[in-house]
Amino acid sequence: MKIGEKLSSIISLSPDLTIFLISTICGILAFLVTIFSMPRLIQKLKNANIVGKDIHKTSKPIVAEMGGIGILFGFIIGIFTGIYLYPSLTFQLVIVLLVILLVGIIGMVDDLLTLSSKEKLLFLFLAGIPLIWVAPPNVGLLYLIAIPIALSITSNLTNMLAGLNGIESGLGVIAMTSLTISCIVLGKFDVAIVSMSMLGALIAFLLYNRYPSRVFPGDTGTLVIGATIAAVAFIGRLKLIALIILIPNIIDAAMKFYSAGVMERQQHTPTQVNEEEKLIIPDEGFKSLIRLVLRKPISEKEAVRIIWAIGICFGIFGIIVAIVMPDIIGHQTLAQFIKYKDLLYYI
Numbered sequence: 001m002k003i004g005e006k007l008s009s010i011i012s013l014s015p016d017l018t019i020f021l022i023s024t025i026c027g028i029l030a031f032l033v034t035i036f037s038m039p040r041l042i043q044k045l046k047n048a049n050i051v052g053k054d055i056h057k058t059s060k061p062i063v064a065e066m067g068g069i070g071i072l073f074g075f076i077i078g079i080f081t082g083i084y085l086y087p088s089l090t091f092q093l094v095i096v097l098l099v100i101l102l103v104g105i106i107g108m109v110d111d112l113l114t115l116s117s118k119e120k121l122l123f124l125f126l127a128g129i130p131l132i133w134v135a136p137p138n139v140g141l142l143y144l145i146a147i148p149i150a151l152s153i154t155s156n157l158t159n160m161l162a163g164l165n166g167i168e169s170g171l172g173v174i175a176m177t178s179l180t181i182s183c184i185v186l187g188k189f190d191v192a193i194v195s196m197s198m199l200g201a202l203i204a205f206l207l208y209n210r211y212p213s214r215v216f217p218g219d220t221g222t223l224v225i226g227a228t229i230a231a232v233a234f235i236g237r238l239k240l241i242a243l244i245i246l247i248p249n250i251i252d253a254a255m256k257f258y259s260a261g262v263m264e265r266q267q268h269t270p271t272q273v274n275e276e277e278k279l280i281i282p283d284e285g286f287k288s289l290i291r292l293v294l295r296k297p298i299s300e301k302e303a304v305r306i307i308w309a310i311g312i313c314f315g316i317f318g319i320i321v322a323i324v325m326p327d328i329i330g331h332q333t334l335a336q337f338i339k340y341k342d343l344l345y346y347i
Helices: 003-011 015-047 068-085 087-113 117-134 141-160 167-185 189-209 218-235 239-245 247-260 289-293 300-330 332-346
Strands: 051-053 062-064 278-280
Touching: 015 062, 015 068, 015 189, 068 087, 068 189, 068 218, 087 117, 087 141, 087 189, 087 218, 117 141, 117 218, 141 167, 141 218, 141 247, 167 189, 167 218, 167 239, 167 300, 189 218, 218 239, 239 247, 239 300, 247 289, 247 300, 289 300
Parallel strands: none
Antiparallel strands: 051 062
């Protein structure tokens, strides 16, 4: 008898509640692994001189970079726990773990060697290809190709809305919370193991990354967040909800592309800080969601809270869509529209 089945029989739970309980255990273990590994990791990163300046403070303190490794530690343990406790999901979870590890490696290379935008997009596309093996059955070639493309785009979206203490990991916590609740509402308990494992690791990391940051996630962390959102969206058939949750990131990317086109990070003019420790927009440079918030000088902590609030609004909207989705599917006119939409899966 499998571990999950033993657990279900001992405490008389339904299969869905068993997976939910296992997902919760995975999330808690991911949290504990990350929170206890971060102090040691931060010190190791500093000793290895993998550090950067916190440019949004007048003192410009030195902070450890590439802290996303700690997120990966927690996530890996969470997923392996899920595999051990619920072996029937082994193939799906191994594929997700492989993809997240590949994305994490790409993030590490980018943090250490600095990849170009085109190189990053290509490598992320290649990293997303294994997700094809856990795609819904009998889908068409167009749908299969869309999976690694979406993973590459989503990873870059979460990587672009960044730069302030806690903004990336905080938005990641909001996104994973919304996706996890949506999974539960829609009965997608199998992908809850993935979302809860990442959620647990991100909550722990946020405790070190929030203002004033003791560690930055680096591309290692920001790319992994987006990749996990994409994986949950495609495996759990939660693409619409994921799209809603990512609207702040999409707005930010659209503003940057519209105002400056495709730019390498070395060409960016960073947001500046005045003598009062308030952020101000430079005279030149691209537009972004952060700079939209900074129409008047405000503190870094306040700017991050505003961005988080925007993320929470769209996260709640995503949950509401998950709640009303069964009724939408039951509506005759909308059901017909969904039927035509589903035809795209088989092209």
